[in-house]
Amino acid sequence: MAILIDEKTMLVVQGITGRDGSFHAKQMIAYGTKVVAGVTPGKGGTSFEEKVPIFDSVRQAVEKTGANTSVLYVPAPFAADSVLEAAAAGISFVVCITEGVPVGDMVRVANHLRTLERPVRLLGPNCPGLLSPGKSKVGIMPGHIAQEGRIGVVSRSGTLTYEVVYALTQAGLGQSTCVGIGGDPVIGTRFIDCLEMFEKDPGTDAIAMVGEIGGTDEEEAARYVKEKMKKPVVGFIAGQSAPPGKRMGHAGAIVSGGTGTAAEKIAALEKAGIRVAKIPAEIPELVKAALAKR
Numbered sequence: 448m449a450i451l452i453d454e455k456t457m458l459v460v461q462g463i464t465g466r467d468g469s470f471h472a473k474q475m476i477a478y479g480t481k482v483v484a485g486v487t488p489g490k491g492g493t494s495f496e497e498k499v500p501i502f503d504s505v506r507q508a509v510e511k512t513g514a515n516t517s518v519l520y521v522p523a524p525f526a527a528d529s530v531l532e533a534a535a536a537g538i539s540f541v542v543c544i545t546e547g548v549p550v551g552d553m554v555r556v557a558n559h560l561r562t563l564e565r566p567v568r569l570l571g572p573n574c575p576g577l578l579s580p581g582k583s584k585v586g587i588m589p590g591h592i593a594q595e596g597r598i599g600v601v602s603r604s605g606t607l608t609y610e611v612v613y614a615l616t617q618a619g620l621g622q623s624t625c626v627g628i629g630g631d632p633v634i635g636t637r638f639i640d641c642l643e644m645f646e647k648d649p650g651t652d653a654i655a656m657v658g659e660i661g662g663t664d665e666e667e668a669a670r671y672v673k674e675k676m677k678k679p680v681v682g683f684i685a686g687q688s689a690p691p692g693k694r695m696g697h698a699g700a701i702v703s704g705g706t707g708t709a710a711e712k713i714a715a716l717e718k719a720g721i722r723v724a725k726i727p728a729e730i731p732e733l734v735k736a737a738l739a740k741r
Contacts, residue, residue, distance in 0.1 A: 448650025449579035449624045450599070450641070451540065451570070452516065456583045459484040459505060459514040459538070461521055461529050463495050467544075468520035471587055472499070475518075478584040484508035505536040518542040518576065518585050526572060527552035531559060534567040542585050543571035543635070553633035560635070569635025575605035575627035578612075588612075588625060596621015598734060599645040601638060602657035603630045603664070604685055610727045611655055611683070618731035623651040630659065638668035646676050653679045653738055655730050656721075660686035661707045666715040673719035679737035682716045683724045684709045 458475065462468035463485025472495060476482050484502060485495045491503035502508040505517060517533040519526060519542065526545040533541045553572065560567050570577065576586010580593040587605075592613040598620050602608040608627045615622060626641050628634055638656060645651045658665035665684065672680050687709040716723050722733045 448648050449582055450644040450648050450651075451568075451577055451624060451626065452579050452583040452585050454481075454582050456516050456585065457481050457483045457512065457514045458583075458585060459486060459508045459512070459517045459533075460495075460499075461486045461505065461517055461519045461533065463487060463499070463501060463520070464490055465520055469495070471518075471520065471544075472496075474587075474590070475584050478590040479581075480583045480585065483512040483514050505533045505538065509536045509538065514538065516540045516542070516585060519545055519571075521545060523547040523549070527556050530556050530569060534560060534563065537565075539565070539567055541567065541569050541635075542574070542576050543569065544574065544576060544586055545571070546573035546631075548572040548631065550631070550633055553631065557633055557635070570626070571629045571631075571634060571636075573631045574629030574634070575608060577624060577626045578622075579624045580622050586627070588627065592616060593625060594621040596623065597650060597652040598622050599641070599648070599651040599654040600625040600657075601641040601645070601654065602627055603638075603659050604657055607657050607659075607683070607685055607727060611657055611730055614728055614731050615655065615734070618735070620731055620734055623648060630661075632662070638664050639671045642668060642671055642676060642680070646678055651678065653681070653734050653741075655734060656680055656682045657727070658682065658684045658712055658716075660684070660709050660712070663707065665712040669715040669719035669721060672721060679734075679741050680721050681724065681730055681733040681737055682721045683727055683730060684712045684716070687713075
């Protein structure tokens with residue numbers, strides 16, 4: 448089993464003819480993802496790699512191909528409108544890879560998505576996407592580092608997602624789904640959302656959660672784990688040596704007002720019974736110990 452994407456995912460790539468869109472579309476197709484359409488305004492009626500039809504709008508792509516998932520490789524100034532276009536066209540799951548999206552734009556998107564009668568889930572922005580090994584890959588995660596298995600991975604950091612997935616694979620711990628939620632202040636899918644899905648997924652036995660400094664998502668996730676979850680969760684917090692008041696990489700990774708520090712997040716996770724790794728390479732052993740204890 449998996450969460451969010453699987454063999455039934457039918458993907459439309461918004462911005463498929465751009466530099467990043469075309470490169471990653473090829474990677475997703477090679478992995479086995481069902482890329483059924485691309486969208487580039489003005490290039491409707493052409494095709495990508497002589498097999499994926501390109502449309503001028505997401506609505507046309509959905510009507511002609513039945514696409515249910517979209518991934519965005521569009522410049523930041525157009526990302527918000529691209530998300531809203533996908534939602535209006537009937538897409539139920541939108542993955543926004545784009546970084547540098549203005550916070551105000553994402554507030555507008557988040558508020559609009561809440562008003563829709565039909566639920567539309569957004570992952571990102573500024574995220575690497577997700578991967579259900581052996582089933583589907585949507586985004587920029589390298590597929591060769593993962594293997595099919597029963598460990599869920601959810602992370603705010605793109606590159607740390609890859610490091611943890613590779614470490615799990617090397618330890619013989621395959622993954623059900625690996626999700627990068629993104630590190631911006633306003634994102635569509637948070638830790639709790641993924642933890643809830645993993646808890647309900649019969650194909651997931653344990654979860655590795657990778658957080659970082661800034662915000663309160665990890666503390667909220669810790670409370671959720673303690674109150675709602677039966678499956679074991681292990682964690683890691685990035686940014687333990689970051690100086691207060693400085694943004695470290697992600698727009699949301701800033702410590703201010705005495706909150707959001709690595710120490711506070713680690714304390715919250717441990718208080719909830721979550722074993723916390725000192726370095727990412729320790730995660731596989733903590734997962735094995737948690738499974739054995741369970």
